[in-house]
Amino acid sequence: MYQCPKEGSIDLQDSQLAPGLPVKACSSCGGAWIPPEDYANWQRSQIDPDAPVSVAVLPLSLSTSFQPADLDNRAALCPDCRSYLVRGRITLKQGSFYVERCPSCNGIWCDAGEWELLGQLDLQTHIDYIFSADWQGQVRELEHGERERQATIDKLGDDIAHRVFELAELLEQHPNGDFGVAYLMRRVDQ
Known part of the structure; x- marks a missing residue:
């Protein structure tokens, strides 16, 4: 009998997260253990093997009412x-949550509500991507960009910051945009 990774005294019960995806669920915390062979079978039924894998990086501006489970930070x-279990961090506007995976058998643990959110983000069929260095690098880059954008708004105010963002986008797309950047730098340094 499987026991809940977050509440060790609770036995997991047979359940389903999606059609054709059997899991072992915890009646207490609402989490679900996805056995690796069941996930692999379900994943194959969802993905066209000839289609290229395209996983969108999470936008930090995603608006959702999702709140991480109380036990999300508990080792399991x-x-x-x-x-x-090792943890793959997913960053949202209102905070982060972790999907967990076993490094030995590749089983996956989702706390309550995480599977549904992964579906909204088109990540359910590519959970392994969350644990890759590529994913973690993109998350760090997004977080840095969002912090930089917010700092610009804080320093310049909403109106001027949005004009700067618009001008930056125009200059990025222009073949001689670097000339415009150099001009602005000279003007600001005076």
């Missing part, structure tokens, strides 16, 4: 092989 053991 794989209900199958008892290895510690």
Whole structure:
């Protein structure tokens, strides 16, 4: 019998997250253990093997009422092989949450509500991507860009900041945009 990785004394029950995807669910915390072979079978039924993999990087501006589960930060053991689960961070505007995967057997743990959010983000069929260095690098880059954008708004005010963003986009697209940037730098340095 599988036990909940977050609430070790609770036995997991047979359930389903999506049609054709059997899981072991916790009746207490609402999380679900996705056995690796069941996920792989479901994933194959969802993906066209000839289509290129395209996973969108999460926009930090995603508007959702999702709140991470109370137990999201709790360390967890794989209900199958008892290895510690590794965490893949997903950053939203209102905060982060973690999807967990076993490094030994590749089973996946989703806390309550995470599977549905992964669906909204088109990540359900590519959960392994969340654990890649590429994904984590893109997350860091997005966070840096969002912090820089917010700092610009804070320093210049909403109106001027949005004009700067618009001008930056125009200059990025223009073949001689670097000339415009150099001009602005000379003007501001005076």
